[in-house]
Each structure stands twice: as C-alpha cells, then as structure tokens.
Amino acid sequence: MIRVVAGRELRALFLSPLAWSLLGVAMLILAWLFLVQIESFMQLQPKLVAGASELGVTDLIIAPLFDSGAMILLLLTPLLTMRLLCDEYRSGTIRLLFSSPVTSTQIVLGKYLAMLGVFSLLLLLTALMPLSLLLGGTLDIGRLIAALLGLGLLLAGYSAIGLLFSSLTEQPAVAAIGTYGLLLFLWIVNLSGSDDRSGLFEWLSLSSHYRPFLDGLVRSGDLAYFLLLIIGSLLMTIHRLESRRRGD
Amino acid sequence: MAALIHIENLSRHYGDHCAVAGIGFDLQPGEVLGFLGPNGAGKSTTMQIISGVLAPSSGSVQLNGFDLQEQPVKAKRGLGYLPEVPPLYLEMRVDEYLRYCARLHRVGAPETDRAVAQAKERCGLNPMGSRVIRNLSKGYQQRVGIAQAIIHSPRTIILDEPTSGLDPNQVREIRQLIRGLAEECGILLSTHMLPEVQSLCDRVLILHRGRLVYAGPVSRQQRNRVLVTLAEDADTGYLATLPDVLRVEALNPLQYCLTLNETHRPGDIAEAIVRRGGRLCELRTDQDDLERIFTQVTLGEQIQ
Numbered sequence: 370m371i372r373v374v375a376g377r378e379l380r381a382l383f384l385s386p387l388a389w390s391l392l393g394v395a396m397l398i399l400a401w402l403f404l405v406q407i408e409s410f411m412q413l414q415p416k417l418v419a420g421a422s423e424l425g426v427t428d429l430i431i432a433p434l435f436d437s438g439a440m441i442l443l444l445l446t447p448l449l450t451m452r453l454l455c456d457e458y459r460s461g462t463i464r465l466l467f468s469s470p471v472t473s474t475q476i477v478l479g480k481y482l483a484m485l486g487v488f489s490l491l492l493l494l495t496a497l498m499p500l501s502l503l504l505g506g507t508l509d510i511g512r513l514i515a516a517l518l519g520l521g522l523l524l525a526g527y528s529a530i531g532l533l534f535s536s537l538t539e540q541p542a543v544a545a546i547g548t549y550g551l552l553l554f555l556w557i558v559n560l561s562g563s564d565d566r567s568g569l570f571e572w573l574s575l576s577s578h579y580r581p582f583l584d585g586l587v588r589s590g591d592l593a594y595f596l597l598l599i600i601g602s603l604l605m606t607i608h609r610l611e612s613r614r615r616g617d
Numbered sequence: 618m619a620a621l622i623h624i625e626n627l628s629r630h631y632g633d634h635c636a637v638a639g640i641g642f643d644l645q646p647g648e649v650l651g652f653l654g655p656n657g658a659g660k661s662t663t664m665q666i667i668s669g670v671l672a673p674s675s676g677s678v679q680l681n682g683f684d685l686q687e688q689p690v691k692a693k694r695g696l697g698y699l700p701e702v703p704p705l706y707l708e709m710r711v712d713e714y715l716r717y718c719a720r721l722h723r724v725g726a727p728e729t730d731r732a733v734a735q736a737k738e739r740c741g742l743n744p745m746g747s748r749v750i751r752n753l754s755k756g757y758q759q760r761v762g763i764a765q766a767i768i769h770s771p772r773t774i775i776l777d778e779p780t781s782g783l784d785p786n787q788v789r790e791i792r793q794l795i796r797g798l799a800e801e802c803g804i805l806l807s808t809h810m811l812p813e814v815q816s817l818c819d820r821v822l823i824l825h826r827g828r829l830v831y832a833g834p835v836s837r838q839q840r841n842r843v844l845v846t847l848a849e850d851a852d853t854g855y856l857a858t859l860p861d862v863l864r865v866e867a868l869n870p871l872q873y874c875l876t877l878n879e880t881h882r883p884g885d886i887a888e889a890i891v892r893r894g895g896r897l898c899e900l901r902t903d904q905d906d907l908e909r910i911f912t913q914v915t916l917g918e919q920i921q
Contacts, residue, residue, distance in 0.1 A: 370721070374721075376717075377706075384708055384709075460704070460706070461702045463704075464665070464704045465721070467668070468696065468698040469722055470691070470694045470722065470723055471721060472689070472690060616629075616672070
C-alpha cells in the first residue's frame with residue numbers, strides 16, 4: 370500500500386513540470402559551483418604543492434560543493450514538499466485515501482517515500498560530479514561517501530519537515546513558508562554565540578550536525594539527530610492526519 | 618448474515634454545532650437505502666463518517682460486521698464511496714486513475730486490468746480511457762467518480778448525490794447503473810431528487826437538523842383516506858353526507874378524496890355511493906407519497 374501511494378505521488382511529481390524544473394535548476398547551480406571550485410583549486414594548486422600542504426581535491430572541491438549544496442537544496446525542497454498533503458486536502462482527494470483500506474501511517478510513509486525517491490535521484494546526479502574527477506586524479510572515496518550520506522540525511526530531514534508543514538494547512542504557500550522558516554531557523558540557530566549556555570542551540574542546529582560529515586566524520590550522535598528529526602516529523606504528520614479526521 | 622452497515626447512536630459535533638445527533642440504522646445486502654434531508658441536515662457528514670473520512674464524536678459504525686474504529690482496514694475493504702465532489706486527480710488519465718484506485722482498494726495486480734475494464738464498461742467510460750480527467754466534462758468526471766467507487770466490486774456502496782449536475786440523459790443512465798449494482802450489493806444513496814428515490818429505493822431515511830425523523834418505505838398507506846373516482850360529472854354534494862365521511866376534497870371534477878372516521882368500511886362507502894346513483898369507477902386507499910412525507914417531517918407538521 371505504501372508503494373501504491375508513493376508510486377502515484379512520484380508519477381504526479383514527474384507529470385508536472387515542478388519536479389523537473391527543480392531538479393534542473395538544482396543541477397545547474399550545483400554544476401556551476403563545482404566548476405568555480407575546480408577553477409579556484411587550479412589556481413591554488415602550485416602554492417599547495419610548493420607549501421607541501423596536506424589539503425587536496427576532497428578538501429577544496431567536494432567539501433565546499435556539498436556545503437553550499439545543502440543551502441541551495443534548502444531553498445528548493447519546500448517548493449517540492451508543499452503540495453504533498455495540501456493538494457489532497459484542497460481537491461478532496463484525501464477522502465479517497467481516507468475511505469480506502471489504507472492507514473494514515475501508510476499514507477504518510479508513501480508520500481515520504483516518494484520524496485526520498487526524488488532526492489535519491491538528485492543525490493545520484495550530484496555524486497556524479499565529484500566522481501568525474503576520478504578521470505584525472507584521485508579522491509578520498511571514504512570522505513565522499515560520508516559527505517553523500519550527510520547530504521542524504523539532510524535532505525531526508527528537509528522532506529520530513531516539509532511533509533509535516535504540508536499536513537498542517539490547505540495553502541501550499543503557507544506550507545512552504547512554514548518549512549522555510551523552520552529549516553532556516555534550524556540552520557542558523559547555532560549562530561547565537563559560543564559560550565557554555567548555547568550548547569542546546571548548538572545541538573539543535575542542522576549545520577553543526579551536517580558539517581562533520583563533510584570532514585568525513587560519521588558520528589552516531591549526528592546520525593541519531595537526523596533520525597530523531599525524521600521520525601519525530603513523520604509521527605507528528607501521522608498524528609495530524611488522524612486529528613484531521615476527528616476534526617479538531 | 619451481518620448487516621452491511623450497522624450504525625448505533627452516531628453523533629458528530631463541529632465545535633458547538635451538532636451536525637449529527639444520535640442516529641442509528643442498518644443497511645441490508647441487496648437493499649437501496651435513500652438518504653434524504655434538506656441542505657445542512659447532516660447527510661454528507663453521516664456518509665463521511667460511515668466511509669471513515671471523519672471520525673464520529675460518539676457512537677459506533679460497523680461495516681460488514683467490523684467496527685470502523687477498531688478495525689478500520691478490514692471494515693473499509695468492502696466499501697466504495699463517492700463523495701459529493703468526486704475525489705479526482707485532475708492531472709491523471711482515466712485509466713491511470715482507475716488503476717491507482719483499484720490498487721489502493723487492494724485489487725491484486727493481475728486482476729487490476731480486468732477491474733478497470735469492467736468499471737469503465739459499466740460507467741460508459743470506454744472511449745475516455747486515455748483522456749486526462751481535467752479535460753472531461755462534468756458528467757464524465759462524475760462517472761469516473763462512480764467508477765472509482767465500484768472498481769473493487771464492493772459489497773457496500775455509498776453515493777453522495779451521484780446525479781447532481783448531470784443532464785437528464787446522464788441521470789437516466791446513472792439510475793440504470795445503480796439499479797444494476799443493487800442486485801449485488803447494498804447501496805446508501807443521498808439525493809435531492811425525490812422521483813429518483815421513489816424509482817430506486819426500497820426504503821428511505823429522512824434526516825432533519827442532524828436527527829433521523831423518518832425511516833420507512835417510500836410511500837405509506839393512509840387507511841383513513843380513500844380516493845373515489847366517478848364516471849361522470851354529476852352532482853356530488855351527497856358525498857359529504859355519506860356515513861363515516863368527515864371531509865371531502867375534490868382533486869378534479871371526477872376524483873375525490875374522502876377523509877373517513879376510524880370505524881369505516883370501504884364496502885359500505887361503495888354501496889352508499891351506488892345507492893345514490895353515482896357511477897363508481899374506482900375506490901382505493903390513498904397513499905402518502907414521498908414528497909408529502911418529506912414536507913411533513915421536515916417542516917414540522919405532525920405525522921398521523
């Protein structure tokens with residue numbers, strides 16, 4: 370049943386120009402950033418060699434690419450997730466789902482799975498860019514995999530929050546704004562200072578859990594943070610669907 | 618055999634407003650149950666509760682013997698539901714949409730194509746399979762909605778105003794379709810068209826301000842009233858003076874409605890008319906038609 374819901378969602382996403390244009394724009398900007406990083410690396414390379422620096426392609430191209438990529442995708446994800454449940458409410462098709470032998474959990478997981486599908490495609494395309502460097506050099510493959518895992522978890526977190534906001538309102542624009550608000554807040558919440566008392570903000574922040582992945586660090590604390598974020602958002606979405614049925 | 622729909626003491630509140638208050642009824646297999654009421658009486662709310670779209674504030678719904686709150690998936694397996702606004706994904710093609718609905722209602726992958734073909738056939742959608750739903754006319758969209766509700770051959774079908782917005786020919790086709798469906802399953806049908814109920818339904822429920830005010834056959838005999846038809850336009854002043862007659866109402870120059878007291882016997886009336894020289898063509902017990910019942914129960918007139 371989850372597959373059936375996800376399948377329809379994916380088809381709807383790719384039938385409309387929305388998914389295509391978002392993927393296209395994301396790839397275009399990421400590719401541009403990638404090329405800019407390569408260019409600056411080429412300029413730096415003689416100095417690095419002269420200074421016997423330990424920094425290499427992975428530090429100077431891949432890490433910055435994934436760092437700015439996370440921000441760009443933050444701007445694009447809410448546009449993709451905002452319609453997930455809003456549209457069902459608005460057009461009344463939610464009644465079809467509610468009157469079918471499908472549970473709320475299956476509906477939510479189906480929608481979520483569709484989003485993960487789109488983002489897997491995006492992740493795959495993004496991974497091809499650094500991998501193309503293998504044609505002319507060597508890469509720290511372990512670090513690349515860690516960065517991809519980090520970006521994947523981050524996108525999964527974005528989509529879960531987007532789905533939650535989409536379940537809260539019938540207006541796609543409101544859902545998108547809500548998602549932007551929360552994601553940006555979570556991204557910058559650790560800027561509030563660096564004394565002892567800001568530990569909570571540091572822990573809440575998306576960026577402080579994402580950046581270690583770019584350095585090749587896969588820490589269980591960061592994994593737990595993302596899983597908590599995802600599972601928490603999905604549970605709240607399921608709860609929201611149930612309470613919508615009760616009408617409060 | 619368990620009733621297809623069994624409802625007890627069902628209530629639903631929207632904040633302070635009470636949309637449905639303590640109603641209960643059964644739908645048996647092979648029965649077409651008409652669901653009537655003025656706008657805002659709570660028909661759609663009740664239908665949404667039965668189909669699991671809304672949860673009741675109190676009371677219980679059993680579908681095919683399964684409690685909708687406790688075993689929702691099992692209960693909803695044999696249910697087809699057409700809401701007031703058909704739940705269509707406008708960007709999909711008809712075939713695609715129906716295939717999705719079939720899968721959603723747990724029709725197995727091998728049977729899906731056959732189920733889609735059959736539903737299209739029954740709803741007259743055969744030439745429309747590859748059309749995008751957005752581009753279909755209202756009538757065809759409504760048919761896609763009905764096809765969606767019957768695609769998994771449910772035993773219980775809930776149709777919320779299936780003929781609204783259709784032209785007379787389409788209305789007739791849909792009625793025929795409903796009649797055909799009624800041979801295999803139980804149907805709960807809400808509509809504003811009384812003739813439709815009269816021609817389709819075995820029983821009606823009338824809802825008024827969230828309460829069930831009438832549950833019974835589409836017409837009922839009035840033993841206190843007889844209709845008398847005479848052959849020629851003669852002086853009929855004597856009708857009022859016949860024994861047991863309380864009131865005479867002329868329906869047309871030849872037909873009269875007599876209101877009688879409790880102890881009357883139709884044979885005596887007939888004999889009395891003939892003795893007075895009236896040429897009696899027909900004498901039968903009057904029936905209340907649906908329209909009269911509807912007006913009586915919803916406008917607060919006393920039901921005798």
